Amino acid sequence: MASSTLVSRRGTRGRKARRRDTGQGRQRTLISPAQLGRPRGRAVYWIVFALVALGFTLVFLGPLYWMVTGGLKTTQEVVQSPPTAFPSSIHTENYSQAWNVMDLAQLLLNTLYYAFGALAFQLVLDVAAAYSLSRLRPVFGRAILGMMLATLMIPATVLVVPQYLTVLDVPIFERNLLNSPWAIWLPSVTNAFNIFLLKRFFDSIPGELLDAAAMDGASPLCTLRSIVLPISRPILGVVSIFAVVGVWKDFLWPMLTLPDPGKQTLNVGIYSLSNGVPQNVLIAALTIASVPTLLVFLLFQRNIMSGLTAGGLKG
């Protein structure tokens, strides 16, 4: 092995060295390194790069800049024509007003409560189900998995009406879950895609590892806790982030099932109050509502992006 790598490296040294000059050792892409190496290629590259970088910053950060500064303007300035690029005077009190008038603390707490409750339910029930389907393989396991995956074929919006009617009067238990966090938590468990991702990951764990644990007399629960879960940290991270972000971004379902203003989520609460407050206070509220998810994104961007491309297509 070692010698053959050496030989092949010696054979392609010239090309590799040149590639490193222009491409920092990365895999080659559409434009050849040689073309980029020429003065004209290099000039075109930098012009395109500068235009795209500038354009992207304007298109994607521009609106966020407008949002943050819009929240700092006076009621007159924010609806003034032509608009001002910089607030002529800074009014941070809009943010505290938004916080108080729209009761953002309550909305934020509600959303956190729903999101992390849903996360806990999904982590416990979906992980247990995926582990059972992957490793314990009960009778009818394949049929159950198939029925779970079949729900992915049904457009989510089509099910909203019958799901809502179910929440109004849960059969057998005869409970009305309207305005209760259970209306968010329990349906969040029916995430077939998460179960599929988890099962596929558990399938890839070498069987000998689990057999050895069973040989030592470990129960399935013990094996799951002490062997499977520690190995599965990356996939658990991805599933957790998507569980929290999913609840955070949802709109129609919480709007229907949590109509009580004291129990609403950030999205629904801000929407239902949006017509009653001045534009600058509303924009300040939008900024505050964006901060938590942006923080999560900046902290976990690596996990989020890898999760997106690893599992984003299969289903």
Next chain:
Amino acid sequence: MSAPTLSTGKASAPPPGHHHPTTGPDSAREEFVRALRRNITAHGFLIGAVLCFSFFSWYPMVREFLLAFQKTEDGRTTWAGWSNLSYVFNDPAFWQAWRNTLLFTVLALLLGFAVPFVVAVVLNEFRHAQGYLRLLVYLPVMLPPVASVLLFKYFYDPGYGLFNRILEFLHLPAQQWLQDPGTSMLSVVIASTWMNMGGATLIYLAALQGIPGELYEAAELDGAGLFRKIWHVTIPQTRLILSLLLLMQIIATMQVFTEPFLLTNGAGPEGSTTTVVYLIYQYAFNFNNYGGAAALGLLLLVVLAGFSAVYVRLSRSSED
């Protein structure tokens, strides 16, 4: 549950652990007890998720079909036959909603399918700041939808909105944006593309990074220029991902609700942004006509089922 079924389950997945090479009825019984115990544990792990699916997924699926053929009057539910469907078909808003949904889908694909691909191809060439640019594209995906949508509503304002300022700066005529039936849907699509294009872009980027560089080298030896390399290498190499994402986006965009609901209160000027899902919402929650909502939902389901089936087929073939 009978013993033979249990042992079939066992044959497909031999349980880990001790194995006594004994024979006779005793060992068969022991085998049975072990399989039974294994199944009880396994179903114990499954039961929570299965109950949730039963109540909030499988039962609603059945109920959707039942609702479509039932009607409720004065608290009494009776069979309605095809009357819900014929009611839906005769609603003047029905065809308009489908036209609007199709218009949204076509516009959203032109923007939301093509733009991320071009962006990904360009980004993949960059040797600098790729991480920063990737971060930027994905940023809006992480915002709460209410924040991005209400922000765009502010930009679209014909009086003080940012967009008419930009048009003025470019010496283009000002638009009424959301207030004009001619441009309202396009405005919704622009906002929706800004909010959602990050995901597709990152998936394309990952696919582009999987293309072997030798293919481009070979194409260059054959004298291919930039566009012929894209046409003969990039697109064929990413064809599967492209078609999967196309299907996924058709399925997602045909279910659009939140963006028009928040931007134009759903219907928009002269009903120009009424989508099929908004009509379902109206039937169910404004008119209390659950039968009509379910019937329309069933129609949407049938239309999308075809796309879903092709999607599942393609993604299966990509697994192999």
